[in-house]
Amino acid sequence: MKIDINDLKNKLDIMVPDPKCELIYNKDYELLIAVMLSAQCTDKRVNIVTKELFKKYTLNDLSNIDIKILEKEIHSLGSYTKKAIYTKEIATRLLKDYNGHVPNNREYLEALPGVGHKTANVVLAELFNVPTMAVDTHVTRVANRLTLVKNTNDVNEIENNLMKLFTKDEYNRVNHQLLLLGRYTCTAKNPKCSSCLIDCPNKKAD
Ligand code: SF4
Incomplete structure (x- = not known):
């Protein structure tokens, strides 16, 4: 058949x-970090963690955060040591390269730590309506x-x-x-x- x-x-x-992304975000960088954090984890759990994370820390805070504190904040997501490093590095690079914004630039996104082709697809589709x-x-x-x-x-x-x-x-x-x-x-x-x-x-x- x-x-x-x-x-x-x-x-x-x-x-x-009414198909929609189920990750909750208010800012473009919040979506990017949330999608990265969602690897091997449910959106539901990511939403619980990011709600508190983004309430407590700005992007600037995340770029300067003590990695052990960040690990503690996201430990329930699995692979949290790697994800903490990625989060801090993404925050630092976005601030340095795009004034804290997520660019409509696949090559740049795919070169960020923890952000592969799939994550870039999700972010480009959601933020810029790129067909992916x-x-x-x-x-x-x-x-x-x-x-x-x-x-x-x-x-x-x-x-x-x-x-x-x-x-x-x-x-x-x-x-x-x-x-x-x-x-x-x-x-x-x-x-x-x-x-x-x-x-x-x-x-x-x-
Ligand atoms: S639930 Fe999945 S396997 Fe079952 S009929 Fe629907 S698409 Fe097919």
Whole structure:
């Protein structure tokens, strides 16, 4: 069975009508740091930590912070020693290079510590509406189950395939929809197929 892309888009619009980034932020740099911190961690946990972090410290504070204090603030996120170093370095570089703002510059973002291609995609899409397909664990799983890709965990291959299947103006919306479908319905364990509207080749009977 081959999935019908137009039907998929319609079903996604019904199931995820208002797709949005679930990381909470008030400033551009808060989003960038939050996305970096979300590696191997849930958005929910990141939101709990960043709410306090950004209330207590400005970007300037973070660039000068004692690393041990920062580690303590973010310890519940996992990989916190690395993430503390990344946070401090990102704050320092943004202040030095862009007066504390996040630039619409993929090359610059991808060169920041802890910020890879996926994180840059999320930030560019969210802050500048650049059409991107950010492939995380949820998008990887859903793309495979929907047979939008051929049995692969290669994020570059998945990104390229998805970019061929949808038009540029659809990328950001569909990207969020696939991610949120994976987070809440097409979960890793026990996907909720009975409440999923999609005509999916991997639909499981109850
Ligand atoms: S039918 Fe099941 S496996 Fe297919 S996309 Fe929906 S939840 Fe995932």
